[in-house]
Amino acid sequence: MSDESKDRPGAAAGRRGFLAAASTAVMSAGLVGGYGAFAAIAGRFLYPARPADRGWQFLIEEARVAIGDSLHYRTPAGENVSITRKERNGEAGDFIALSSTCPHLGCQVHWEGQNNRYFCPCHNGVFDPDGVGIGGPPGDAGQSLPRYALKIEKGLLYIEVGFDSLAASGEGELIEEPERSAAGHDPCLDRRGGKRSA
Ligand code: FES
Incomplete structure (x- = not known):
């Protein structure tokens, strides 16, 4: 068995870990963005800006x-x-x-x-x-x-x-x-x- 084939299980696990971490980060960013937009809309509804003009x-x-x-x-x-x-x-x-x-x-x-x-x-x-x-x-x-x-x-x-x-x-x-x-x-x-x- 070559060194390359010996490393394969570890490399695959590393890729899986990287993909899982990346997808978690993307989901988190999406949630933060989504909640942020929702909070901004809710804030405008609850505390409408007094017309500055x-x-x-x-x-x-x-x-x-x-x-x-x-x-x-x-x-x-x-x-x-x-x-x-x-x-x-x-x-x-x-x-x-x-x-x-x-x-x-x-x-x-x-x-x-x-x-x-x-x-x-x-x-x-x-x-x-x-x-x-x-x-x-x-x-x-x-x-x-x-x-x-x-x-x-x-x-x-x-x-x-x-x-x-x-x-x-x-x-x-x-x-x-x-x-x-x-x-x-x-x-x-x-x-x-x-x-x-x-
Ligand atoms: S009632 Fe018609 S313009 Fe005032």
Whole structure:
């Protein structure tokens, strides 16, 4: 028997050991990768990242706004927002900030303090004080006015807006000081100045 044939059993065992170790390593790497991907997905689900592209913009001294007053603000992206005061506790919860753009066909809604509602005159859309559609096409479709976050710091009222749009379009602006109603402007004009058809 040659030396080569004598070494064969040991060599075969070595190859088997090497293959077993290699396959274990591959499986382990696969498991680690799989669990890692799963953990990353689960982490994103459990702890969703707060959009880093949002920030606060100053609106007005809260003391200047009386209960029932509504002010109008245009976001850096050009969205019109209606901010209405409902209570006077010196808290952000005294106010509600809602998009002025009707979710039906995009006309401008306005606050009617005397009727305690937001109204869209294009097709008689009616929203309750929280912006929930309760009449007309938005009520039928279960549509609501998008809501914006507010905060008060040292007596100053701020609204949360997107930084992406800030960078793209510049500052937002308070386009109307507090007043009781939006009478006098045409609410059927959209923000580009076009008139919506019924
Ligand atoms: S656009 Fe407002 S009800 Fe139609």
